[in-house]
Amino acid sequence: MSRFFSDKYAALTPYVPGEQPKNQQYIKLNTNEFPFAPPQAVVDGAKTEAGKLQLYSDPECTQFIEKAAQVWGVKKTQILATNGSDEILNFAFMAFCDKNHPIAFPDISYGFYSVFAELNGVPYEKIPLKADFSVDYRDYIGIGKNIVIANPNAPTGLALSRAQVEEIVKSNPDNAVIIDEAYVDFGGESCVPLVEKYDNLLITQTFSKSRGLAGARLGLGIACEGLIADLNTIKYSTNPYNVNRMTMAAGYAALCENEYYKTKCAEICKTREDTSNALKEMGFEVLDSKTNFLFAQTDKISGKALYEKLKENGILIRHFNGGRIDNFNRITIGTKEQMDVFLKKTAEILKEKE
Ligand SMILES: *Cc1c(COP(=O)(O)O)cnc(C)c1O
Numbered sequence: 503m504s505r506f507f508s509d510k511y512a513a514l515t516p517y518v519p520g521e522q523p524k525n526q527q528y529i530k531l532n533t534n535e536f537p538f539a540p541p542q543a544v545v546d547g548a549k550t551e552a553g554k555l556q557l558y559s560d561p562e563c564t565q566f567i568e569k570a571a572q573v574w575g576v577k578k579t580q581i582l583a584t585n586g587s588d589e590i591l592n593f594a595f596m597a598f599c600d601k602n603h604p605i606a607f608p609d610i611s612y613g614f615y616s617v618f619a620e621l622n623g624v625p626y627e628k629i630p631l632k633a634d635f636s637v638d639y640r641d642y643i644g645i646g647k648n649i650v651i652a653n654p655n656a657p658t659g660l661a662l663s664r665a666q667v668e669e670i671v672k673s674n675p676d677n678a679v680i681i682d683e684a685y686v687d688f689g690g691e692s693c694v695p696l697v698e699k700y701d702n703l704l705i706t707q708t709f710s711k712s713r714g715l716a717g718a719r720l721g722l723g724i725a726c727e728g729l730i731a732d733l734n735t736i737k738y739s740t741n742p743y744n745v746n747r748m749t750m751a752a753g754y755a756a757l758c759e760n761e762y763y764k765t766k767c768a769e770i771c772k773t774r775e776d777t778s779n780a781l782k783e784m785g786f787e788v789l790d791s792k793t794n795f796l797f798a799q800t801d802k803i804s805g806k807a808l809y810e811k812l813k814e815n816g817i818l819i820r821h822f823n824g825g826r827i828d829n830f831n832r833i834t835i836g837t838k839e840q841m842d843v844f845l846k847k848t849a850e851i852l853k854e855k856e
Contacts, residue, residue, distance in 0.1 A: 512621065517617045520820050529843055531834040532818040534656075534685075534795050536714030537770070537838070540752065541762055547755035548718070551747040557609045559750060561742040566750045569757045570722060574694055579727045582734060583753070585744045587684060587708035587721025591650070592618050593736045594704055594723070598648055598678040599624040600800045605648040608637050612652050612682065631658070635789060635797075635827075639666035644673040650680040657822065657832040659791030664691045671700045678729070680704045686711035687767050688774075689792035694724055701726045704733075711794060712767050718749040761841060770794050774835045780845050784852060796833045802852050805829040811851045817844055 503512070518531035520761055563583040571578045584590040599605050607615045609628035619626040620657035629641050635658045649670065654661035671679045671693075683705055686692045694705050704725040710716035714823040737744060745753075756763065773800050774796065778788045788798040794812060799805060809831055820832040835841065 528818045529840050532820040534834045535716045544752050544755040547751035548748040551751040559747045566754045582723045584721045586704045587717040590723040593733045595622045597732045605649045636660050643672040648678045652682040654685045654792040659793040661690045661792040667693045671703045684708045685793035686771045688794045720753045777841045794835045799829040
């Protein structure tokens with residue numbers, strides 16, 4: 503730290519992204535990316551815009567937002583596009599949270615929530631998951647704080663129903679409730695239909711997981727017009743051209759290919775069920791995932807040792823150190839072929855331990 507670093511950030515512990523190896527070829531099952539390359543139309547969209555990079559991007563993201571409004575069935579004024587959904591989450595912390603408007607979220611969830619809270623000087627409460635790692639929606643009823651919940655949750659993969667989320671939103675009418683739907687396309691129940699009814703609900707989604715554009719950085723928020731207007735105030739006060747030309751064109755083309763992504767997500771869900779069953783047969787406990795990853799443990803080998811052994815064998819999964827989830831690993835669902843290699847290596851590692 504230099505002597506110029508502001509006191510307000512001195513205690514900040516930044517988010518630690520999953521490993522993104524540069525040299526060795528790994529089977530990458532550690533950051534929940536989509537395992538398929540973008541369709542040609544998406545690549546072509548980005549390429550066309552590459553030749554116009556001397557010009558700023560459209561700050562209003564007009565074409566993209568029009569298409570997104572159609573796809574999600576809301577008004578154009580109810581959507582904001584951002585540089586990944588991490589950006590809209592940060593905007594929401596900036597817009598709706600402060601010393602007098604603290605926020606609550608599950609103790610085991612997306613690591614960025616506490617980082618955004620600390621970055622923005624927002625007091626936060628971590629509400630423990632139940633013993634089975636589910637979110638108990640009743641813990642959030644009428645708590646009178648802002649709330650952010652990943653639904654389905656990460657890294658557990660477990661989901662709340664729309665009716666349960668509605669109870670939370672309804673019972674905290676004077677607080678913003680942010681539902682992070684990064685994984686909703688893999689079997690969750692989206693709460694987008696609720697934004698018509700509640701002026702305190704913000705839904706965030708991302709193109710990084712179910713639309714395979716993690717490297718492009720594209721996310722969005724859907725809410726009533728008032729919340730989106732506030733988030734736009736933050737956007738135009740930080741980075742008006744937050745979505746670059748190539749990304750916007752790729753995102754637009756991806757929305758035009760909706761059927762392709764639906765088919766691929768269904769394929770990933772099928773592979774997830776097959777992988778889950780195979781792990782259970784090997785003696786793993788596997789949580790009931792509604793996402794593109796599995797959260798699993800076994801008493802035959804520690805979470806950390808399995809992670810390390812697989813890495814030696816060219817397979818990356820995600821291990822989170824410490825606490826109640828120390829023995830678990832989060833395993834992204836890749837292609838069927840990748841999961842076959844993962845299962846084979848895992849079986850070999852368990853056999854060595856016997
Ligand atoms: C991956 C992820 C995000 C954000 O991803 P972006 O790449 O920034 O869009 C947000 N929330 C959760 C729970 C995630 O897993």
